[in-house]
Amino acid sequence: MPCRPVAFRNRDGHQLVGIVHEPDAGPRHPVPVILLPPGAKYRVAPHRLYVKLARHLAGMGFVVLRLDFSGLGDSEGSIGESMIADFHGTVQLGRYVDDTRCAMDWMGREFGASRFILGGLCGGAITGLLAGAQDARVDALVGLGLPVLLDSENVDATKYLTAGELDQWRRGYWSKAMDPASWWRLLTFRSNYRVILKALARPLVNRAPRPESTDAAAGAPPADNSNPLVPAAFKAMTAGRRMLLVFGEADRLHAIYEERLVQRHAASWREHAGNVEVKVVPGANHIFSLPEWEGAMRGHVESWLRRHYAAGGIAHAVSEA
């Protein structure tokens, strides 16, 4: 199956490098797949997971783009963080949503596509979720090992939040104004002062606002290291679009997903719960490193795509907003 290197500019003028896999022959699906890089590793992913997955998806008839975000892989740009956890924290707060949207812009020009399936492991999965919540062109998300926590507290969360997200945080802070526990955290230096100041000062963030969530719990800044953006993003994605989430059984992120997201917030997307499918690969670790684990993961992805993306079709969610 042919693949070719590609390059295009993001909104900061940085050249982003990627590889496009195209089907050899037969019908070509109109909805391309974009595989988003996992964390600090580049577009091939651990043990070439994305290369093998992209080849498989191209064999099914999908056009697949694997790209490097700005500052990663072979792309231009730089990363200022000195610790991996801090960098991961920025990714988890939406650092690469813009680059993802640029990738969709490019694929739209190159292939005439107007809707996309985003996929990714770990940092790629959370980037896909946040991008999907902001951009209606995202038709579906395939998330492998989706993280719902923040890896670091040393991140300027305000740098990547949209105006809508800051408005949510501000409402959450006002709702806690009479909560003694919140004041104790504030006075004992355990609050995120940068976010509080920016949220209360109504920032000049020049981004398109997301659809606002009416779920106050989803918008309220959490007391622990749960990613505050995830509940509302999840709700936005499930209302009208589909998600496949695949976890390794031995991946702690699965238990964290169940405890911190599903148990706390599932009520807010209950009516659309049928749009989320969760698969767990027995014994598998976070990166599906054994062939049987990788094969099982790929099997779930293939099965889900065949059910929801018959050749030439575009999936429609069970329930739409």
Add this chain to the structure above:
Amino acid sequence: MSEVPLYFGGGGFDLFGVMHAAQAPARDVGFVFCAPFAEEKLWTHLVYVNFARELARRGHPVLRFDYRGTGDSAGDFEDATPQACVADTLCAIGALRERAGPLAGVGLLGLRFGATVAAMAAERCDDVRRLVLWSPVLRGGAYVQELLRVNLAMQIAQFKEVRRDREELVRAMREGQTTNVDGYEITLETYEQLGTIDLLAGPGAAAAARCLVVQIAPRPLEGPGPELLRLAAQYRDGRAVVSVEEPFWKEIKPLYTRAERLFAGTLGWMGGEHGAL
């Protein structure tokens, strides 16, 4: 910055690379970068990218590339035997020459197993004038035992015990199975070829090359280890030094996009008494 991703032919496989064009004033030695083994390649990728950019800024064209079965090159990881990696490096040298314009010579740079491949490739190509070996794997036999230990660690993580020890893993490879190391399947062919590698056996045709051997250590040392000194001494103009950096080819807490002391030391050697390039 002019960087072009491309494919070039090599041993029946389409090999992926990125060509970094030299910035003016152009120098007449270009470099090919040889990647480390398996997942170490991913951890070190940004260091390689940024050092290639440093060299390009100083007038040297650079080709970074993926061996067959690795990165974005065609093939499967099982195809990436040590001998195949050397063969692909020789193809990459040809690809560099086709694209870089007139060159008086070529340099090879590698880290860990990449340094080993660079040293072996230099033995087969008298076009190689410069050799930069960052923490080279000196003996493949010891290295492959390290790789097998990674599999044992994975067994303990998964099963809370070692179910197949190293002898059993080797026996299984002799029966046609592969050994999984962090998601990469090691074949008997790779295992046996690694076992034959000994850089201290002599550089052969590469003895005429200028060579920098760098021992990367997390803390200052009085000097490079005796075996690295022996390795450097095998070359007409060889030098061994120590560079203090974290082992950025592993999963560590700091994010390594550059290795400033390693870069400075290597660039200093390139521009100093051992010959301005």
